[in-house]
C-alpha cells in the first residue's frame with residue numbers, strides 16, 4: 001500500500017475544472033499504485049490549485065482522498081480557527097499546513113500559537129513548508145529549522161512534519177532536528193530535478209536513511225504532485241538502503257498512524 005502524504009491538485013487553468021483536476025489526480029494515483037493521498041489546499045482564497053472550501057466540496061465521498069486545513073495568519077484569526085476546529089471535530093481535515101516562506105512569516109510568529117494548540121487539542125500534525133521555493137532561495141530564511149525546533153521544544157505534544165527537508169540544506173536540517181521525537185519529515189519534492197541538482201542525490205538519500213535509522217517512524221512518503229512526479233519519488237524511496245519493514249513504514253504506515261487514517265484497521 002502507498003499513501004502520498006503531500007499532494008496538491010493540478011493547476012486549474014482555462015478550459016479545466018476542479019472536477020477534471022481531481023479526476024486527473026485519481027488517474028495518476030492509480031497509474032502509480034498510490035492507494036490514498038492527502039491533499040493540501042492553498043491558503044490563498046480562489047487559488048488555481050484549490051483553496052480549503054473548494055477542496056472540501058471536491059473530496060466529499062472520495063474514499064481515497066483526505067485533506068489538510070490551511071491558514072494565512074496575516075488575514076485569518078479567531079473565526080477561521082473556529083472553522084478549523086469544527087472541521088477537525090467532523091473528521092474533515094487531518095492536520096494543518098502552514099507556509100512560512102510563501103508567506104513572510106516565521107514558525108515562531110505568536111499568531112500561530114492558536115493553530116499549534118488546535119493541532120495538539122485534536123492530536124493531528126502541523127505540516128510546515130521549508131526550503132527554497134523554485135528560483136527563490138530567499139524564502140528559506142523564514143522556514144529555517146532553527147525556528148522549528150523552538151516550537152518543538154515549546155510544544156512537546158505538537159507533532160511537526162517538515163516538508164521538503166529544508167532543501168538544499170538537508171544535512172543542516174538533519175543535524176539541528178536530530179533527537180526531537182515530535183519532528184517528522186515528508187519526502188515531497190526531494191526527487192524533483194531542480195531539488196536534486198541543488199542538493200545532491202547522495203546527500204538526500206543519506207539524510208533520509210539516517211533519519212529512518214534514528215527513528216523509523218519519522219519519514220513519510222510524499223511527492224508534491226502535481227508540481228512533482230510521483231514515479232520519481234517512489235523510485236527514490238525504493239533506492240534507499242533500508243529494511244523491508246522500514247520501507248513499508250515510509251510508504252504508508254507512518255502516515256497512517258500520524259494522520260490517524262485507520263487504514264490498518266480496514267485491511
Ligand SMILES: [Zn+2]
Nearest residue numbers: 006008188224
Ligand atoms: Zn507542497
